[in-house]
Amino acid sequence: MGEKVRLSGKEKSELWFEGLVTLVLLLMLNFALFVLLKQMIATNPTLQDTIWSVKNVLTFGQNKAHLWSWRNVFVGAMIVLDLMVLYWRLIRRYRQMQMRHVIAELHYIADGHLDHRVRLAVNTDLQKVINSINALVDSTVNSMEEERKIEQSKDELITNVSHDIRTPLTSIIGYLGLIEDRQYRSTDELLKYTHTAYLKAKQMKVLVxxxxEYTKVRQTTTPLNTSTFNMVAMLEQLAASFELEGEKKGMVFVVSGSPDPLMMNADTEKLGRVFNNLIANALKYGKGGQHIYLNAEKVGSEVVVKVSNDGPQIPNDALNQLFDRFYRVEESRSQETGGTGLGLAIAQSIVTLHGGYIYAESSPALTSFVLHLPLKVGTTLTRTPQVPSNQAE
Structure with a gap:
């Protein structure tokens, strides 16, 4: 609720002066009209007879002419009109003062006090303008905050990319420098240097x-090449493609789905990128585990897909940061173990493009990445917060 406009002493004086001047002008006008009307009646017998007839009708033929004389009628009518004009003039001037206060508030906001809002209670029409101005300022502040976050995000992105590129680039330049200066003792040592430089260059290529891919899928205008497919069949194909690598790490894939076939509409290429990343992470970080579970289930108008492994538990304080750019659970930023740190951020962006959402949950028995996807692209799902019993709030 806004507060009423508080008039200063000067403004109150202006209001009194406005009323006084208006009253004086009205009295002068009334006197002039009275004199003019009196002269017209005195010189016009017909007008006199008319006034007398009206007086008789109003007094029901009784002799009360002194009450309904034309002078009394004129004075009464002019008093009513004068009061109406006086009220209109004072209200008009008061609203002008209100507008002056509102403009002063706007100038205060325009001077950089964006946390300030106009809290004045004024007439209905002006109140609508004030509410619109406050909404516009709120929108502007939110836009500026979003812009600030975007700039900060860009700076962080540049810093992280520079860090991750500089490390392998330093190695490449170092080993190529040794080769350039012929600081190697044998062909085997030369091949070792070139092989190391080659691996570092590949790391840089993967990062780039x-x-x-991250910048592309972050754009909401990125097109989706959708098609209808069987999600269970897709998971079985992915499991088959990773089967050999799983055997090397002693892990077995278990695929399940309900119903089967589970038909849905989505961009299979982009979803394939998501599942490839999640399965690769399960193989990389699920050391000691024996199974990778791929499960898809239709729930209402959405499909819930879980990629799980029975490897080590992810610390609770890391779960909510997994999808941050360049975040790695290990303290070391070694790309040999941590990858680029963009995989899960890319996965989240792709799932969001489809109108769904993704989150992680982990317990000593199982670590799962849970995807909620609409059966048909174009439907945006509302996330229902789910906190496992073992997960810290």
Missing amino acids: EDLF
Whole structure:
């Protein structure tokens, strides 16, 4: 609720002066009209007879002419009109003062006090303008805050990319420098240097590709090449493609789905990127585990897909940060173990493009990445917070 406009002493004086001047002008006008009307009646017998007839009708033929004389009628009518004009003039001037206060508030906000809002209670029409102005300022502040976050995000992105590129680039330059200066003792040592430089260059290539993919899927205008497919069949194909790598790590894939076939509409290429990343992470970080579970289930108008492994538990304080760019659970930023740190951020962006959401949950028995996807692209799902009993709030 706004507060009423508080008039200053000067403004109150202006209001009194406005009323006094208006009253004086009205009295002068009344006197002039009275004199003019009196002269017209005195010189016009017909007008006199008319006034007398009206007086008789109003007094029901009784002799009360002194009450309904034309002078009394004129004075009464002019008093009513004068009061109406006086009220209109004072209200008009008061609203002008209200507008002056509102403009002063706007100038205060325009001077950089964006946390300030106009809290004045004024007439209905002006109140609508004030509410619109407050809404506009709120929108502007939110836009500025979003812009600030975007700039901060860009700075963080540049810093992280520079860090992750500089490390392998330093190694590449170092080993190529040794080769350039012929600081190697044998062909085997030369091949070792070139092989190391080659591996570091591949790391840089993966980072650049992931960065390009991340920036592309972050755009809400990124097109989706959708098609209808069987999600269970897709998971079985993915399990088959990773089966050899799973055997090397002693892990077995278990695929299940309900119903089967589970038909849905989505961009299979982009979802394939998501599942490839999640399965690769399960193989990389699920050391000691024996199973990777891929499960898809239709729940209402959405599909819930879980990629789980029975490897080590992810610390609770890390679960909510997994999808941050360049975040790695390990303290070391070694790309040999941590990858580029963009995989899960890319996965989240792709799922969001489809109108769904993704989150992680972990317990000593099982670590799962849970995807909620609409059966048909174009439907945006509302996330229902789910906190496992073992997960810290």
